[in-house]
Each structure stands twice: as structure tokens, then as C-alpha cells.
Amino acid sequence: MPALRAPLALVLAGTLWLAGCTRVGPDFQSPREPWVEHWNSPALEQISRHRPQPDFLQWWRVFEDPTLDALIAEADAYNPGLEIAGLRVMEARAQLGIALSGRYPQFQQASADALYLDRHQSGGRNPRDSHSWQYSTGFDIAWELDFWGRFSRAIESADAAYFAAQANYEDALVLLRAQVADTYFILRTFEARLRIAQENAARQKRSFEITERLFRSGDSAELDFQQAKAQYLATLGTIPDLEGQVMRTRNALAVLIGRPPGPLSELREREGLIPLPDRAVLQEVPANLLLRRPDVRAAELAVAAQSALIGVAEADLYPSVTLLGSIVWSATTLDGAPDNLDLVAGPGLAWNLFDHGRIRNQVRVQDARLQQLIEAYRDRVRQAAREADDAATGLAKALESERIRRESTRAALRSLDLANAQYREGFADFQRVLDAQRELFQQQDSYLLSRSDAVSNLIGLYKALGGGWYRDGPLIDEGTRERMKRRTDWDDLLDEPPAPARPDADSEQGERE
Template identity: 70%
Template sequence: MRASLHGVALWLAVLFLVACTRLGPDFQSPGEPWTKTWNSPAIEHASHRQHSPDLRQWWQVFSDPTLERLIAESDVHNSSLKIAGLRVMEARAQLGIAQSQRYPQLQQASADTLYAKRYQSGGSNPRDSRFWQYSAGYDIGWELDFWGRFARAIESADAAYFAAQANYEDALVLLRAQVAMTYFALRTTEARLRVARENAAQQLRNLEITEKLYASGQIAELDVQQAKTQYLGTSSSIPSLEDQAARTRNALAGLIGQPPGALSLRDESTGLIPLVDRAVLQDVPAELLLRRPDVRAAELNVAAQSALIGVAESELYPSLTLLGSIVWSTDSLSGTSNNLDLVGGPSLRWNLFDHGRIRNNVRVQDARLQQLIEAYREQVRQAAREADDAATGLIKALERERILRQAAQAAQRSLVLANTWYREGYSDFQRVLDAQSALLQQQDNYLISRSDAVNNLVALYKALGGGWQSDQPLVDPQTRQSMEQRSDWGNLLTPPTAAPPSAAAALKVTDHD
């Protein structure tokens, strides 16, 4: 008896140890050593450290209420962002499917009511009979997770869920940068349009003066035609700028979820776009790069695929399933008994001959893992390059802006002098035309240079992952109400906890659960 108990205890210990086994590799972060010490002189030169404004709300550095309003509206109404939030809900439901494998996979209740009519012929007592047959049963099947197949599947689904959250945050980063760039592009185009109209008005006055002077015989027709050519050339640029402004306004309207033509900006957005010469950072660039949402998503994709190797390897080994059934049956015939059957026991299944299908599937999963590792490393390098390029672009755009500002001031002074000398007869009209052309060109170049500087600043914030947090729910109330009317979502649509900053943290959450 004692030997029997020892055998049972040993068998249970073996089952426990095997049940704790997880096939396949444990996740290892694919990070590269250079990211720990990487630094960019351009980023250091183009940024400074302070606590406010937070990198997650970098647009506050411009102190532009209109921009803040547009970003707030895009958070609520942008369709691409809504889709990204719904993909988080989809991944959350997929995680629930994976977690359900921890419990008995087959739990089925059945009930049958059958009518039977039997015809008997031959024999000593042939007769017909009719009766009802009733049965009810409950079947259960529970495949034990000997090799960690279900645990690895949960691990993969959990990493995929956090990757979906990181993708949502990446959508926020891209959206806010795009809103800011489109908004500043609109203001730049409108400023260029004002400059073109002002220069066209000035050139029209010069044309009218030359026509009067020509009519009185004081100048030649050549001066009139040159003035007219310049005026019409400047005027021809106005429709193109108006078209560009309209298209940019419609693009901005689309980003905040409005139809074309519905966007209205306040009057305070008519001046020069704000020029900020430094980015505000709260951490070193290397740490900010690794916290970029798209980099975290790439790392979490590696974690999800790493777990799938264990799922594939588990198919190489036998599976043990505990089966059980309870069936009660009776019929309407007199004299027959009621039956209650209790059936239970283990079932062992092992796919011994698969002609290499399972092993090749393991290789497929491993090859996919290595692809994602390389994709993660490339993503980090791309992030570093984007940040360095944007910082360099900001520095050089600011240098160009300072030069062009002086050039525009010099062109303005040149036009004043040219007009004075022409009126006093010290120079011909060609110098006035040249000064007017130079003024328009330098003023336009100056506005474009300011836009380039601002775009590079926004690109630097985007490259460092700024703007990834939002107070808005992943699913807005109206959409949530529509979804709950169609399906029972339980508590899945409630705001989930924030995603961990790394895949390793996500897997710790999984292990804890």
C-alpha cells in the first residue's frame, strides 16, 4: 500500500514538473550595445534640458492656442487614430481567447429527445412499437499544458496586445506631428500669399505711374511693358498659392475629422509662424529613442514571435487530455430501466509521422523571429538617423533663416533707394524692377526658411517619440455605445492599464498573471 502511495506521489510530481515546462526560447531583448552610449552632437546642440513643457506635450513650446485646439480635436475625431484604438480592443479580445486555453477546452452539455417507431416482422410475436427516448449528458475534455503550448500562446498574445497599444501611441505621435506640420504649412502659405498680394499691389501702382509717365512722353514704352510683365508675373503666382492654401486647409480639416471646407481658424493665426530655436527634452536621446512607441512595438513583436516557437515545438511531443462524460438516458417503454453512465480517463495523442511538417514549422517560426529581430535593430537605427537628421536640419534652417532675414531687410531698403533714385532721375526704371523682384524673392525665401526650421523642430520631437500620451479613451463613447449594442463586450472596452515601457516589462506582467 505504501509503495502504491509512493508511486502515485512520484507520478504527480512528474506531472507537476512537466506541466511547468515551457518549450522554446525565453524572450531576450534584441537591443544593440551602441544604444546604451549613443549620443548626437547635433541633438545636444539643438536641445536643452528642462522639465516644462513635457515631451509628451511638446507642441506647448510654440504657445499657440490654435495649434493646441487642433491637436485636441484630432485626438477626438481622427479616424486613423480611432482604428488604432479599435485594434487594441481586437488584440485584447485575442488575448482573452488565448487565456481561455488554460481551462478545459471542451465543456459541452447536450440533451436529446428522439421519437422511434419500430416495425417487427417474422417470429412468433410480430408487432409494431412506438416510443420516445430521452438523454442528457455533459462532456468535458481538458488537455494538460505539459509542454507550455498554451502558456506560450498566452505570452505571445499578451505581447501582441501591448504591441497594439504601442502602435496606438505611435499613431498619436505621427498624428500630432502631422497636424502641427500641416498647420504651420497652411500659415506659411497664407503668409506667402499676403506677401505676393502686397508686392502685386505695389507693382500695380508702379505700372500705373509708368503708364502716366509714358502718356506724358517722359519715358519709353519699354518701361511700361517691363512694369506690366513684372506685375502680371507676380499676379500669376497668387492663384497657385490660393490653391495650395485651400488644399492644405482641407488636409488639416481631414486630420481633425472635419469635411473639406469646414475648417475655420481664429484671427490670431495670421502672423508669422512662431520660431523656436531649441527642443525641450527631459532625458538623454538614447533613452528617448528606446521609448519611441514604434521601437517598443517592434520589440514587442519580437517577444510575441519568440513565444510562437515554443507553441510550434510543443507539437513534437505527445498531448495528454483528461476526458469525462456523464450521460443519463431513458425511454417511454414500460419495463425498461433508466441509465446513468459515468465515463472518464486520460487520452494520449502523439503525431509520430508528420514527414517533417512540425519541425519545418518550428524553423519557419524561428526564421520569422530573426526577421523581426533585424527589423527591430533597423527600426532603432532609423530612429537615431531621423533624430540626428532633424536636429541637423533645425540647426542649418535657423542659420539660413537668420541670413534670409537680413537679406529681406536689405532688399526692402534697396527698393526704397531704387524708387528714390528713379524719381530723382539718377537711375533708370530697370533698377526699380530688379529691386522689386529681389524683394519678393527674398521675402518668400525667408518665409519658407522659417517653415523649414519649424518643420525640423517638429520632426525632432517626432523622432524622439514625443506626444505619445493622450487622456482620450481608446474607444470614444459614441463608438463604444454602438459596439455594445451589437455585441456583449463585457469590460473589455473599459480603459486598460498603460502599456509597459518595454517588452520585458510586458512579459513580467504575463508571468505575474
């Protein structure tokens, strides 16, 4: 008997070794293309500079606006879209737990039975009734050995999907912070435009009142009076539209930070101010920042998850070996009847030899899906590069336009002063004053729009390069976590998973530590 145990142990050891080492299907290969590693653009070089502060992960600090800092912090804590993205990370974590369970026996069942027997006999020499109970309990187990990597590939896929969910959370963080900043400065632009409209309306009202008095007294023609009135009313008519835009934009900002629509008291400070840095501050080369973008990483992880699914499908082409076992104990209350304990164990082999191409076509389906995701990833990288280049170009041109329109506004203001002086001295007619007033209003409004466009392109550039992806805080708030725990047994899955390490300013943004 000992002589037989050694070969049996060797066979079992070899089986387990094969189960752990053989994996069918392709190993993941990054779909990155060579050009990405060294990508840059002349526009990006023109409008960016490298310095350690402010941190690229908190790029909005370049505006030196404490109100914006507070709004972004509040959005991080209370925005519902970001909360949903955090919950999807928890969902992916539970899905990974399902895949990890494949390492253990896939079928485990315990059963217990009780049977009452009531026998009535008749005839014979000694007929006798009998009453008894029969009991049995058993435990069945089936463990499919992972010969071909079916379960390890499934774990690999679920693991990649889990990290993709984390990357999607970081992408939601990038988009949210950019949206809060963009909405905030759009609001400040509408406030500034409203102030300019009110100032010009007040200026034009004075001219209208003067021409009205002159017309009523007979010292001026009706034409001057009507033209001044029309221009004043036209400017006055822009104010309600701008006031409506201010309120709608303020409501949009309130919803972004998790508040109901309504006034935001903190916005009273710095009203109408639009700070405009003349450069984007980067701590890393653009190629690394591009690969650091959360949506790019999520697309690459989706490729990794799908690559593993090919192995899961391909494992069905090969036989599966299952270790089966049963333990059954039975007893009865009949006098003299023995109790029984039965142990049954052994391997089982299953092999679908005649699938008529179903399994092979399933492998092909998974492979086609993989190639789709590879193409989607490459397109995502190209689109990311385009977005960054477009934003850099837009910023450069918007800054150029802003400088020109700033000078134009100054010239228009000086022109109005001269027109008013010449009109008072009788060297110019009132039409020149009206033209100067109209031109000033148009130039001031255009200047504010060009300045807003430059700010929007600067925000777009940081967003395109994945700025602001890191957050040192919980994925879901404590109240939500407690409600979910009361509703369902989550064990420790709702505890915060390890956060990605915060990269130093001089480290590569595209890698986790």
C-alpha cells in the same frame, strides 16, 4: 483502496506541476544593441536644451499657439485613423482572450437525444405491440494538459501582440500630432507668402501705374512701362496659386481633425504667423527617448510575440496528454427498464512520431520569422536614430539659413527704398527700381520658406524622438463603443484598458511605471 489513492494523487499533482512548469522554445531576449543605450549626436546636442517645461509629451506647446493646441486636441478626439488604431487595440484584446481560453478544457460538449420506438410483433403465443421513448443526455470534456507550454507560449505571444497594438496606437498618436502641427504651419506659411505676394503686387502696381502715366504723357519710354507691367503681372500671377494652396492645405487640416473640408473659423486669428523656437526642449537623454519611441517598442514587442510562437510550434514535437471524461444518463419509458448513469474518465496520449519533418520545419519557419523581426527591429532603431539626427541637422542648418535670409530681406527692403529715392531724384534709372522690387519679393519669399523649413525640422525632431506618445483619454469614442455593444456582446472588453502611466518629467521616458 486508501492505499491506492495517495500514489494516484501524487501522480496527478506531479502531472499538473509539469504541465505548469515545462515550456519548450526560447525565452524572449531583447534584440537591443549596445550602442543604443548611449546614443547621441553632436547635432542634437547643438539644438536641444534640457528644462522641465514645456512637457515633452506636449511638445507643441513650445510654439505658444493656442489655435494649434485646440486643433491637436480636436484631432485626438475625432481623427478616424487614430480611432482605427484604438479599435485594433480592442481586437488584440479579444485575441488575447482567445489565447487565455487555452488554460481551460479545450473541448466541452453537451448533447441530448430523444428516440421514439414503435414495435409491432406478430406470431408467437402472445404477440404484443409496444411503444416507448428513450432519452439520453451527456457531457463530454477533453483537457489537453500544457506539458510543454503550448498554451502558455500562445498566451505569451498574444500578450506581447496586445501591448504591440497599444504601442502602435501611441505611434499613430505621435504621427497624427506631428502631422497636424506640420500641416498647420504649412498653412500659416502659405498665408504669409500670400500676404507678401499681395503686398509686393500692390507695390509693383503703383510703379506700373506711374510708368503708364509717364508713358502716356510722353515723359517715359515704353520699355519702362512694359517692364513694370510684366513684373507686376508676374507677381500677380503667383497669388491664385498661393490661394489655391491655402485652401487645399486648410482642407487637409480639416480632415485631420475629423471635420469635412471647408473654412475653419478659428484660423482667422494669428493668420500668417510662424513662431520659431530656436531650440528643441527635451527632458531626457536622446538614447532613452529613442527607445521610448512607440514604433521601436512595437517592433520589440513583435519580436517577443514571435519568439513565443517558436515554443508553440516546438510543442508539437512532443506527446500531448489529454484528460478525457464523459457523463451519460439514459432512460426509457418502458415499464421495468432501469435508468442508467455512466461515468467515463481517463487520460489520452497522442504523439505524432512520423511527421516526415513537417513539425521541425514549422519550428524552423517560426525561427526564421523571429530573426527577420530581430533584423527589422534593429533596422527600425537605426532608422529612428537617423531620422532624429537628420532632423537635428536640418533644424540647425535651417535656423542658420533663416538668420541669413532675415538679414538679406532687410537689406533688400533697404535697397528698394534707396532705389526709389534715387529714381525720384534722377540719379538712377527705372531698371534699378525693378531689380530691387524683384529681389525684395524673392528674398521675402525665400525667408518665409527657410523659416517654414526650420519649423518643419523642429516638428520632425520631436516626432523622431517619439514626442507626444501619451494621451489621457479613451482609445475609442463613446458613440463607437455603444454602437459596437449594441451589435455584439463584448462583455467588458470594450472598457478602457489600463493606460500606461504618465511619466514624470525627470523619469526615464523609455519605461512604463
